[in-house]
Each structure stands twice: as C-alpha cells, then as structure tokens.
Amino acid sequence: MTTSGLAVETRGLTKRFGRHEAVSSLDLDVPTGSVFGFLGPNGSGKTTTIRMLLALAAPTAGTISVLGSEMPSRSADVLPRVGALVEGPGFYPFLSGEANLTRFDAAEPGTSSRTREGRVADALARVGLPAAARKKVGSYSLGMKQRLGIAVALLSPRDLIVLDEPTNGLDPQGTREVRALIRGLNADGTTVLVSSHLLAEIEQLCSHAAIMRTGRLVAQGGLDELRGTTAAFELETPDAERAVGVLARHGLAALVTDDVHVGDGRRVDAALPGDVLSEDLVSALVAADVRVRGVAVRRPSLEECFVELTGEGFDVER
Amino acid sequence: MSNAEVPAADHGRASSTARPRGIGALLLSEFALLFRRRRTWALLSALAAIPVLLAVAVRLSGEGGGPSFVGEIAGNGLFTGFAAITVAVPLFLPLTIGVVAGDSTAGEASLGTLRYLLITPVGRIRLLLVKFAAAALFCLTAALTVMVVGILIGLALFPVGPVTLLSGTQVPVIDAIARALLIAVYVAVSLLGLSAIGLFISTLTDVPVGAMAATVVLSITSQILGSLSQLSAIHPYLFTTHWFGFGDLLRDPISWTSFGENALLQFGYVVVFGSLAMGRFVTRDILS
Ligand SMILES: Nc1ncnc2c1ncn2[C@@H]1O[C@H](COP(=O)(O)OP(=O)(O)O)[C@@H](O)[C@H]1O
Numbered sequence: 001m002t003t004s005g006l007a008v009e010t011r012g013l014t015k016r017f018g019r020h021e022a023v024s025s026l027d028l029d030v031p032t033g034s035v036f037g038f039l040g041p042n043g044s045g046k047t048t049t050i051r052m053l054l055a056l057a058a059p060t061a062g063t064i065s066v067l068g069s070e071m072p073s074r075s076a077d078v079l080p081r082v083g084a085l086v087e088g089p090g091f092y093p094f095l096s097g098e099a100n101l102t103r104f105d106a107a108e109p110g111t112s113s114r115t116r117e118g119r120v121a122d123a124l125a126r127v128g129l130p131a132a133a134r135k136k137v138g139s140y141s142l143g144m145k146q147r148l149g150i151a152v153a154l155l156s157p158r159d160l161i162v163l164d165e166p167t168n169g170l171d172p173q174g175t176r177e178v179r180a181l182i183r184g185l186n187a188d189g190t191t192v193l194v195s196s197h198l199l200a201e202i203e204q205l206c207s208h209a210a211i212m213r214t215g216r217l218v219a220q221g222g223l224d225e226l227r228g229t230t231a232a233f234e235l236e237t238p239d240a241e242r243a244v245g246v247l248a249r250h251g252l253a254a255l256v257t258d259d260v261h262v263g264d265g266r267r268v269d270a271a272l273p274g275d276v277l278s279e280d281l282v283s284a285l286v287a288a289d290v291r292v293r294g295v296a297v298r299r300p301s302l303e304e305c306f307v308e309l310t311g312e313g314f315d316v317e318r
Numbered sequence: 319m320s321n322a323e324v325p326a327a328d329h330g331r332a333s334s335t336a337r338p339r340g341i342g343a344l345l346l347s348e349f350a351l352l353f354r355r356r357r358t359w360a361l362l363s364a365l366a367a368i369p370v371l372l373a374v375a376v377r378l379s380g381e382g383g384g385p386s387f388v389g390e391i392a393g394n395g396l397f398t399g400f401a402a403i404t405v406a407v408p409l410f411l412p413l414t415i416g417v418v419a420g421d422s423t424a425g426e427a428s429l430g431t432l433r434y435l436l437i438t439p440v441g442r443i444r445l446l447l448v449k450f451a452a453a454a455l456f457c458l459t460a461a462l463t464v465m466v467v468g469i470l471i472g473l474a475l476f477p478v479g480p481v482t483l484l485s486g487t488q489v490p491v492i493d494a495i496a497r498a499l500l501i502a503v504y505v506a507v508s509l510l511g512l513s514a515i516g517l518f519i520s521t522l523t524d525v526p527v528g529a530m531a532a533t534v535v536l537s538i539t540s541q542i543l544g545s546l547s548q549l550s551a552i553h554p555y556l557f558t559t560h561w562f563g564f565g566d567l568l569r570d571p572i573s574w575t576s577f578g579e580n581a582l583l584q585f586g587y588v589v590v591f592g593s594l595a596m597g598r599f600v601t602r603d604i605l606s
C-alpha cells in the first residue's frame with residue numbers, strides 16, 4: 001500500500017451485516033491536508049466506513065491505510081494521531097464536561113497527567129464551552145454535547161480529524177462555528193474528514209469530496225472536478241442579439257430567454273466551457289458596446305451533480 | 319480488485335492493543351468513575367443497611383435466633399459483623415457485584431463512551447484489565463462495608479467483649495476485629511470469580527441490565543447446584559463452593575485451608591473467564 005500523500009486510502013473496502021452489504025468495494029482516497037467531505041444520504045454507509053477506518057469494526061474484505069499505516073493492525077500507533085467524532089457524542093452524564101474530557105485524556109496511553117488539566121482547558125476553550133465546564137453533561141443541550149464531542153477529538157494535536165455529522169443538533173450559529181473550527185484546524189495542517197447527509201452544509205468547506213449511495217462510491221475527487229468544468233454564464237442586457245453574436249465568436253452557444261427581464265433588459269444564457277474566462281467575455285461584450293447590466297457565473301451545486309449522477313433526489317433513504 | 323475478495327484477517331489487532339503501558343492514570347480514572355457514580359453509593363448504602371437492620375431488630379425484639387451468629391449479637395456486639403456478612407453473602411453481595419461487573423463494557427457501550435475510549439486508543443485488553451480491577455476493588459469495598467458497619471453498629475448498640483471462637487478459645491476484642499477484617503477479605507476474594515464471569519457476559523452485549531441480571535442469575539444457579547447432593551461430583555468446581563468457608567478463620571489456630579482452596583478456585587475462574595472476555599472483546603465489532 002502506498003503512502004502517496006493520502007491520509008486515508010481504502011481498497012475494495014467492504015462490510016457486510018449478515019446478508020446486507022452496508023459498504024461495497026469502496027476505494028476512498030483522502031489527500032493529506034484536504035478538507036474531505038464524505039457525503040451521502042442517511043444509510044449510505046458513511047458511519048460504517050468511519051468505524052472501519054478507526055478499527056472499531058473489522059472489514060469483511062478490503063484494505064485500509066490511515067496516515068500511511070495499515071489498519072486495524074497498526075491501530076495502537078495510528079489512533080493517537082487521529083481525533084474523531086463518530087455517530088454522535090457519547091459521555092458519562094453524571095460527570096461534568098471537564099471530568100469527561102479528563103477521563104478520555106487519561107485513557108490515552110502516554111499522555112502526561114501533569115499537563116492534563118491544561119489540555120482539557122484548551123480543548124474546552126476551542127469549542128467555546130469553558131462556561132459549562134463544571135456542569136454535568138446530563139444537563140447539556142444536544143449542541144453542547146456535540147461541541148464537547150469535538151473537544152474530545154482536539155485533546156491532543158492530531159494529524160487527522162474525523163467528524164461524523166458534526167453539525168447534527170447545532171443551530172445555524174453553531175454550524176458556522178464548526179465550519180470555522182474546521183477551517184482553523186485545516187489551516188494548521190490537519191487533514192479533516194467530515195461526513196454529512198446535508199451536502200449544502202459543508203460543500204463550501206471542502207477541497208475534496210466523495211459521494212456515497214447505498215454503500216457505493218458515486219463520485220470522488222477535487223470539488224471542481226466533481227462539479228464538472230462546465231458552468232452556466234448568465235447575462236442581463238438590453239442588447240441581447242448583439243451579445244449572442246459576441247458570445248458565439250468566443251465559442252459559446254447562447255440563448256435569449258424572454259420571460260426573465262426587467263424593463264428592456266433581457267437574459268442571455270450560455271454554457272461556459274472550462275477554458276473560457278468570464279472576465280474575457282465581459283470585456284469583449286463591453287468592447288462591442290453591449291450594455292452589461294448583470295453577469296453571473298453559476299456552478300452546479302454538489303446536490304445537482306448527485307441528482308445528475310444518480311437520477312435521484314439526495315434525501316431518499318434506501 | 320482481487321484484494322477485495324480476500325477476507326480481512328484480524329491479525330495483529332490483538333497484539334497491537336495488548337500492550338498495557340502507563341496503566342496507572344487509567345486505573346485511577348476508572349476507580350474515580352466507579353466512586354463518582356451515585357449508583358455505587360446506593361449499592362454500598364444498601365449493603366450497609368443489612369447490619370444496621372439486623373442490629374436494630376435484635377435490639378428491639380431482645381431475642382436471638384435466626385441465621386448463624388445472630389443469636390450472639392445481644393451478648394457481644396462484634397457478632398453483628400459476622401452475622402451481617404453471613405446474611406449478605408448468598409444474595410445481596412452477588413447482586414451488587416453483578417451490577418458493577420455486568421456494567422463493565424456493556425455500560426460504556428450503552429453510554430456511547432466505549433467507541434471514544436477505543437479511539438483514544440485505550441487498548442481493548444487494557445480496558446478489560448482496569449474494568450476487572452475496578453470490579454475487584456468494589457468487591458473489597460462491599461465486603462468491608464458490611465463488616466465495618468456491622469462492627470460499628472454492634473459497638474454502638476451492644477456490649478462488646480472477648481470473642482469465643484468456633485474452636486472454643488477466647489480472643490481479645492482487637493484480635494476478633496482483625497479476624498473480622500480478614501473475613502471481609504476472604505469474602506471479597508470469593509467474589510472475584512463472579513466478577514470475571516460478569517465481565518465476560520458484559521462483553522457479549524450492549525445492554526448492561528441484561529449482563530447484570532445474567533450474572534446474578536448465575537450466582538444463584540451455582541448455589542442451587544451446590545445444594546443438590548446428587549451433583550456432589552461437580553461441587554468442588556462451583557465458584558460458590560467456598561463462599562461460606564470463612565468460618566475457618568474463626569478457629570485457633572486459623573485454618574487457612576479453605577482460604578487457599580477458595581483463592582485457587584477463584585483464580586481459575588478469573589483466568590478462564592478473563593481469557594474468554596479478552597477473546598471476545600478483542601475481535602468484536604463496536605457498533606454501539
Ligand atoms: N449494527 C448494524 N447491524 C446491521 N446493519 C447495520 C448496522 N449498522 C449499520 N447498518 C446498516 O448499514 C447501512 C449503512 O449505515 P450507516 O453506515 O450508519 O449509514 P450512514 O452513516 O451513511 O447514515 C444501513 O443500511 C444500516 O441499516
């Protein structure tokens with residue numbers, strides 16, 4: 001198995017529960033240093049895959065390499081470099097948030113008890129929980145538990161952080177904070193693997209993504225690669241016919257849409273090939289005396305790509 | 319894709335998680351977890367209530383009779399401890415041990431903390447070792463609770479004096495108290511086999527109540543089997559066989575035979591069920 005700049009690499013990864021195949025021949029490539037979106041509807045096998053990556057469950061078939069080492073055989077060496085939130089947070093409700101973190105920190109071999117207090121305080125501060133540190137976790141809201149779960153993953157410096165549905169139960173403000181946290185971690189050089197059944201929620205965050213459906217990989221790669229190189233070029237102008245001519249000279253087949261217009265303005269739509277820059281088009285239009293009222297370049301969302309790839313809505317459960 | 323057809327082997331997982339390095343902090347954390355639970359204190363309070371109820375009942379009624387040692391309480395308060403532990407051994411102590419040992423990994427699984435401990439990575443063998451250590455500590459605490467509370471309530475409510483041993487000799491109070499504490503240790507050791515059984519059952523399930531109940535049922539079943547003379551062939555191998563053998567510590571000189579035999583038998587149970595627990599837990603998928 002190569003270590004070619006991949007933080008996670010699986011080959012033919014398969015997990016069967018009885019006769020039901022939850023994950024089928026998965027070849028996952030998570031580049032080192034990426035924010036990797038692991039996307040798919042509920043029940044598509046994301047959590048099961050993550051459990052296998054973390055040596056919680058043994059694969060039925062296939063191989064796994066995490067941070068360059070084979071799993072689960074090297075888990076004792078690999079896991080200290082990995083922080084994770086899997087299938088929701090799990091805590092001792094009768095202990096305070098602080099005592100819970102202390103417990104998990106003490107469970108990790110080789111952590112020093114002298115510096116434990118500092119690590120726990122730092123982790124609590126990073127997720128914005130110091131005020132609730134002494135309260136029993138049983139009294140926490142779901143959002144607070146979710147943050148505390150992320151704090152567990154941050155107790156020690158990690159090379160890889162795996163967050164399974166980290167925004168579950170969070171309000172929009174909490175979701176924004178988690179996104180900012182992920183960006184900050186990634187800026188420090190940590191590879192982040194983040195799973196979600198809400199494509200839109202983390203699409204803006206990811207550099208790479210894999211899309212799952214019923215245990216199978218539908219697509220995987222850099223985000224631009226996934227969305228395809230073609231974007232939609234939308235122009236609003238009163239000089240629609242002249243604009244179509246200019247665009248045609250740049251190789252764009254443009255259409256005038258009559259039903260969308262403001263005053264004497266009309267809309268011109270064209271598919272924008274990957275090798276044409278929209279700013280060149282705008283200067284050409286202006287040079288040809290086309291009055292440009294508005295220009296938009298719209299790239300398809302991952303959700304639209306998914307629908308195109310599978311012919312199904314994203315929210316279907318199997 | 320040929321490697322997709324190769325069944326993944328578990329090779330190495332056991333060895334890589336088996337190294338119990340730096341177990342001290344984890345052990346302390348486990349003990350703290352045990353004694354920070356209200357449930358643990360509820361169990362110990364229930365055990366402490368046994369000698370208190372016994373002493374108060376004897377005091378109010380003014381008559382002896384009933385289980386062994388109860389008759390002697392009114393004459394010498396020290397016997398409250400002996401009487402209480404005799405009452406606690408068949409059911410109440412196994413009940414509390416069943417709760418603590420049965421909860422070991424199943425409780426962590428049901429809370430969802432098991433996966434986080436394993437990711438840490440705590441090491442599966444390491445976790446089982448500290449879980450067993452915590453159960454053993456609880457056995458000792460439980461037996462001492464019954465005995466010490468019994469002695470204290472006896473001192474408070476009844477006259478106390480030299481104790482006549484089963485062999486007829488009299489020993490001074492301090493000597494009798496030392497023997498009482500020794501009996502508590504004997505009882506704690508008696509419960510180690512049951513703790514190991516509870517730990518093993520706990521690794522089989524994510525439902526702690528089920529593991530607790532199964533453990534308690536086994537302790538009762540074993541005592542019933544031990545009372546059937548038709549099954550005398552298997553009696554020496556029942557983990558409950560020596561549960562009432564602590565009377566030997568009340569002879570002069572002390573007879574250590576049953577202590578030794580009991581310790582050896584319990585050790586055997588710990589090895590067998592400890593190994594079963596490890597075998598099961600090391601290869602198990604954690605899907606809780
Ligand atoms: N312990 C289990 N036993 C049987 N089937 C399971 C178990 N866990 C998950 N599954 C099945 O595996 C599939 C994938 O589940 P999961 O990995 O949790 O999906 P996701 O995290 O993408 O929502 C689902 O069909 C689910 O029913």
Ligand SMILES: [Mg+2]
Binds near residue numbers: 043164
């Ligand atoms: Mg999931």
